[in-house]
Amino acid sequence: MVHSPLPDVEIPAVSIYEYLFGDLTEHELDSIALIDGPSGAETTYRSLVGQINLLAGALAARGIGVGDVVALLCPNVPAFATVFHGILRSGATATTINSLYTPEEIGRQLTDADAHWLFTVSPLLPGAAQAAAARGIPDDHVIVLDGADGHPSLRDLLGEGRPAPEVSFDPATHTAVLPYSSGTTGHPKGVRLSHRNLIANVCQSSSSIGLVEGDRVLAVLPFFHIYGMTVLLNFAIKQRAALVTMPKFDLPEFLRIVRDTRCTWIFIAPPIAVALAKHPLVAEFDLSSVKVIFSGAAPLDGALAKAVADRLDCIVCQGYGMTELSPVSHSIPVDRTDIDRSSIGILLPGTEGRIVDVESGADVEIPDEGQSPAGELWVRGPQVMQGYLGNDEATGRTLDTDGWLHTGDIATVTANGSFYIVDRLKELIKYKGYQVAPAVLEAVLLTHPQIADAAVVGVLDADGQEIPKAFVVVQPDADLDEEAVKAYVAERVAPYEKVRAVEFIDLVPKSTAGKILRKDLRARAN
Known part of the structure; x- marks a missing residue:
């Protein structure tokens, strides 16, 4: 068993709303929380908190609260933050839906999550409306953020001026979000993540991902995905950084936004790293503001990481996680130049890891030098999910009675605690x-x-x-x-x-x- 080399962190027993917004200072309230990448429009923390509370009040007035599930189908726009955190502030559970889903896939998630309300945007309304109708959700329960005939808009709800409700729940057990994951195999399943799960992962990330107040963070990774939800939408907000939103990836627009808004941190998946390393268009833009590029969601090759770092003269790190881990369990701290960029880094604070032989079930031996024999990576910590929604069998296959999450990834570990993903046991x-x-x-x-x-x-x-x-x-x-x-x-x-x-x-x-x-x-x- 390997323990994180980083000091443990304290996880407050509060809601995610209270944790992220409850201690904002006057100075922080007037700083920039969100920047709309395409238009440059800015939203302060004060405005964001006000909108979140107004939306929570509007939802409460409609009888929405603890025990209800509200779906959100929306690309990365500033209003996503208002709606997402407004749902959580009301005491309800948010299930975020992939913006690329077909109507049938949207409908399956609405049904499985038992969602009776849906927020979306007008470009996605045709598919959303078809799915909602099939689910039996009436038009007045489909809120179109930017407005559409026959549907309430976000402006309508905020304009009601209702105060946020008083809500009570146990943050350790109350499901805050229901993102969907295929786990190690099969069809997508609802992953039950509590307020404590989300808070824990933000607390843990602060020891490794060195975002600070004043940083500008490009948010091109989708907020509906747990990576974007936790590391961008929650962690960057907690650090009082400014999130620069992009609805979809387009390389020229990506480069323009980074240049014009002077982004300092960029969170990516490996395909974007390929473009940054190889595409000739990159040389035409001033990207000198970029300090760190952090890759996740899939393995990043060490040579590719070096190529990006050399071309942009920045630090390139990567991490590892799963939806079932809220999602981060490993990362390369920005100040650890001794850690191989091909690795997924070290365990986050309060996290334990094991490399287990897939045949014998025994822990592999960690050598004094080099990498251990390969085995399945198991992880235990406060970020581990509560379980899959309505699927005890799948939960039991993934999460054992001792709290170990069986990731389905084959890994090795070195004596200094650096982990490497080398193969995949799971089918995903x-x-x-x-x-x-x-x-x-x-x-x-x-x-x-x-x-x-x-x-x-x-x-x-x-x-x-x-x-x-x-x-x-x-x-x-x-x-x-x-x-x-x-x-x-x-x-x-x-x-x-x-x-x-x-x-x-x-x-x-x-x-x-x-x-x-x-x-x-x-x-x-x-």
Whole structure:
């Protein structure tokens, strides 16, 4: 067992609202909390807190509070912070929905989370309205932030001027958020994260991620994803930094916003690192304000990290986490130049880790020099989820009775406590930082009348980034090519879930128990 080398942190027994906003000073209230990247419009902490309280009051007036779930389908815009924290301030639970989801996927999450209210924006309203109607949510329960005929707007709710309610709940057990994760396998599941889980991870991050007041943080990673939710929306706010929002990634706009707003920290996923290292357009922009680039959501290659650091003359770090870990368990502290950039860093304060042999179940031995033998990474700490919503079986497979979260990632560790992710036991594919569950794509493929069997695995593309590849067995006399398979899937899933490569095979390799032998397919692909 490995303990964090960093001192433990105290986790206040309060709500996330009280923790983030309860001790704002007069000076901090008048500083900038949010900057809309496209327009440059600014929101102060004072204005943000006022909006959060007004929204909580409007929700309470509608009978929304502890025990209710409110869905939020919205890209990264300043109003996201108002709505997200307004929901939590009311005592309700927020379930954040991927902005790229199809109406069917939106509907599944609304139903599974038992959400009866939905906030969205007008560009996403067609899909949101279709999903809400199928779920039986009336139009007056679908709030369109920027306004739409037949629906309340955010301005309407804030304009009611209602005071925030008095609410009471146990922050250690009350579910604050329900983000959805595929876990180690299967379809997305609601991850129950308490107020204490969220607060713990912000407290822990402060010892490793060196954001300070006055920093300007580019928020291109989506707030609906736990990485953006905790590290940007919550941690940056607690540090009194200014969040610069971007609704979607576009390289020229990304570079312009960094230049014009003088961003000092940029949180990314590895595909953005590839662009920063290689794209000629980067040289045309003054990025001298950037101090730190922090990568997460998927493994970052050490050579790529060095290429970015050299080109931008900045520090490049990475961390590791899962939705089930709120999400961060490891990171490279910005001041630890001795830690290999290929590693995921060291354990956060109050966190324990184990490397467990997948055959014997015993902890692997940590050598005095070099890396340990590989095994599954287990993590225990105050950031570990409460469990999956309504799915005790999946919870039991992932979270054992001693509080250890079995990550499904294969890792090694060195004597100085640096961890490395070297392989994956779980089936999950990380495409550009998004979770792609092979089982979801396989289910879609098998609905095609000319496909007899199929399996999907993650393989590496020319840039070393993971993409979903389908291995397809066709029916006799089928007339099907790679592009037809890709198009069929693309029509039925979110854009990031598309199959990016197809190989036709005679037989999908399976164990005697009928389980797909994905390792054999990955070996064949690579």
